[in-house]
Amino acid sequence: MSKPPRILVVDDDATARAVLAEVLMKAGYAVESAGGGAEAVEKGQRVPVDLVLTDIKMPDMDGMAVLKRFRELSPETPVILLTAFGAMESAIEAIKCGAYDYISKPFKKDDVLLTIGRALDQRRLLYENVHYRQALRDRYQFSNIIGSSQAMLEVYKLVARVADGRSTVLLHGESGTGKELIARAIHYNGPRANxxxxxxxxxxxxxxxxxxxxxxxxxxxxxxxxxxxxxLFEEAGGGTILLDEVGDMSPALQAKLLRVLQEQEIRRVGGDKSIPVDVRVLASTHRDLWSMVRKQQFREDLYYRLNVVTITLPPLRDRRDDIPMLAYHFMQRCAAANQRPVVGISPDAMMILQQANWPGNVRELEHTIESAVVMTSHEIILPDDLPATLRESAPVAAAPEFPDLVTLEEMERRYLIRVLEETHGNKAQAAKILGIDRRTLYRMAERFGLNLAEG
Incomplete structure (x- = not known):
C-alpha cells in the first residue's frame, strides 16, 4: 500500500494551523506542522514533504521567504500560499516566483482540498515524466545498441559525432535495419534529450x-x-522529429518541408500566420534518394537540405557476426517479458540463424526469436522451434571432418569451446546449454586448460 502524501502546514496562528491539519488528516493526508517560516524550513530539511501550505504573513520568516527556500531545497515540491484579502499583490508576486497557487482567507475546506489535489497531481505527472524520459535515455544509450561488427562500429562513430549538433541527418537502410532506433539514440544522447x-x-x-x-x-x-x-512540428518543439520514409512524400509536401527547413517556421493548414519552430529534423528512407532526384521524383534542393550527414545502416546479412549477440538479447528480453524459462539457443539453431538471408533484417530476427521463445517447450531454443521456411533455406551442414579419430574427451573439449564461443563467454548460459551447474563448468574448463576468469 502506498504512503499518503505528506503536507507541511505553516502558520503562526495555532488555531488556523490545527484546523487545517484536521481537515487534511480527515482527507487522508499525512500532516507536518510548523509555527513559523524558520521552523518550516528546518523541518523541510529533515522530513521529505510532498507539498507546503503556508501563510504569507508571519513574523519570523514570511511565506515568500519560505517559498524561496523550498524552491532551493526541493524545486519539485509545490508551495501553496494562504493569504488575506489585503495581501493579494503578495500572492500574485508569489505565483510569479514559482508558487503553485494561493488560497484566500477565510478559506473553504473544499477549495483547499481541490487546490491541493491539483498540485499533487501535477507533481506526480512531472515526476512520472522525468522518470519516463530518464528510462528512455537509458534505453537508447549507445551501449544498448546491439552489434560489434565493423559495419556497426562505423555507425556508432557517426551517431556519436552528430548527437550533440542540430544538423539534419539522413538515415538510409533497408526496412528493419533499425533506422528509428538510431534516430532515437541520436536524440536521447544529445542536448535535446529532455x-x-x-x-x-x-x-x-x-x-x-x-x-x-x-x-x-x-x-x-x-x-x-x-x-x-x-x-507534430509544434508538438516536437525543442526536440526532434523523425520523418520516416521521407522518400514517399509528395512533391507538394516536399516543397512545404523545404520551406520549414529554410525558414524554421510552419503554417497550419487553413492558416495565414507563420509559427516559429525549434526542431531538429532527422529523416529516414529505404529508397535511393539521389536516383529519385535524377528521375525528378524528389526535389534536389530538399535532398541537399536533408543530406547534411548520411548514416547508412547495413543489412543483417552483411553483419552476420552480430546475429548471436542480437539473438541472445531478443531471447532474454522476450523470455523476461513473457515469463518463459528460456535461457539459451542450441548451436544448431544458432547456425540456422546465422546462415539465413533475413530480408526483413533485425526486425525479422526479433520476431523469429520472440516466436521461438513463446512456442518452445524447452529451456533451449532448438532448430524445430524456428520457422520451417528458415530451417529449409539453411544449407545442409557437412559432417565434421577430423584428421584422425579423436577421443570422447577431445570431442567434449571441442564442444565446450564451441558453446562458450556461441554464448560469448556467458558462463550461466553455457552451463544451461550443457545441462550442468557453473561449478561443474569451471571444473571442466580447468581440466581442459581453459581460462574462465570472471569478466
Whole structure:
C-alpha cells in the first residue's frame, strides 16, 4: 500500500494551523506542522514533504521567504500560499516566483482540498515524466545498441559525432535495419534529450492527412476540422522529429518541408500566420534518394537540405557476426517479458540463424526469436522451434571432418569451446546449454586448460 502524501502546514496562528491539519488528516493526508517560516524550513530539511501550505504573513520568516527556500531545497515540491484579502499583490508576486497557487482567507475546506489535489497531481505527472524520459535515455544509450561488427562500429562513430549538433541527418537502410532506433539514440544522447521525440511515417498517410499531421490545421480548414490542431512540428518543439520514409512524400509536401527547413517556421493548414519552430529534423528512407532526384521524383534542393550527414545502416546479412549477440538479447528480453524459462539457443539453431538471408533484417530476427521463445517447450531454443521456411533455406551442414579419430574427451573439449564461443563467454548460459551447474563448468574448463576468469 502506498504512503499518503505528506503536507507541511505553516502558520503562526495555532488555531488556523490545527484546523487545517484536521481537515487534511480527515482527507487522508499525512500532516507536518510548523509555527513559523524558520521552523518550516528546518523541518523541510529533515522530513521529505510532498507539498507546503503556508501563510504569507508571519513574523519570523514570511511565506515568500519560505517559498524561496523550498524552491532551493526541493524545486519539485509545490508551495501553496494562504493569504488575506489585503495581501493579494503578495500572492500574485508569489505565483510569479514559482508558487503553485494561493488560497484566500477565510478559506473553504473544499477549495483547499481541490487546490491541493491539483498540485499533487501535477507533481506526480512531472515526476512520472522525468522518470519516463530518464528510462528512455537509458534505453537508447549507445551501449544498448546491439552489434560489434565493423559495419556497426562505423555507425556508432557517426551517431556519436552528430548527437550533440542540430544538423539534419539522413538515415538510409533497408526496412528493419533499425533506422528509428538510431534516430532515437541520436536524440536521447544529445542536448535535446529532455524534449519530445516525435516520429511520423510519411508513407503511411495520404498527402492531405500527412500535411495536417505535420503542420496542424485551423478550425474550419476543411470538413471535420472542428477545432484548432497543433501539428507534430509544434508538438516536437525543442526536440526532434523523425520523418520516416521521407522518400514517399509528395512533391507538394516536399516543397512545404523545404520551406520549414529554410525558414524554421510552419503554417497550419487553413492558416495565414507563420509559427516559429525549434526542431531538429532527422529523416529516414529505404529508397535511393539521389536516383529519385535524377528521375525528378524528389526535389534536389530538399535532398541537399536533408543530406547534411548520411548514416547508412547495413543489412543483417552483411553483419552476420552480430546475429548471436542480437539473438541472445531478443531471447532474454522476450523470455523476461513473457515469463518463459528460456535461457539459451542450441548451436544448431544458432547456425540456422546465422546462415539465413533475413530480408526483413533485425526486425525479422526479433520476431523469429520472440516466436521461438513463446512456442518452445524447452529451456533451449532448438532448430524445430524456428520457422520451417528458415530451417529449409539453411544449407545442409557437412559432417565434421577430423584428421584422425579423436577421443570422447577431445570431442567434449571441442564442444565446450564451441558453446562458450556461441554464448560469448556467458558462463550461466553455457552451463544451461550443457545441462550442468557453473561449478561443474569451471571444473571442466580447468581440466581442459581453459581460462574462465570472471569478466
Amino acid at each position: 524534449a519530445p521525440f516525435v516520429a511520423v511515417n510519411c508513407g503511411a498517410l495520404t498527402e492531405s492527412l500527412l500535411e495536417s499531421e505535420l503542420f496542424g490545421h485551423e478550425k474550419g480548414a476543411f470538413t471535420g476540422a472542428t477545432a484548432v490542431k497543433r501539428g
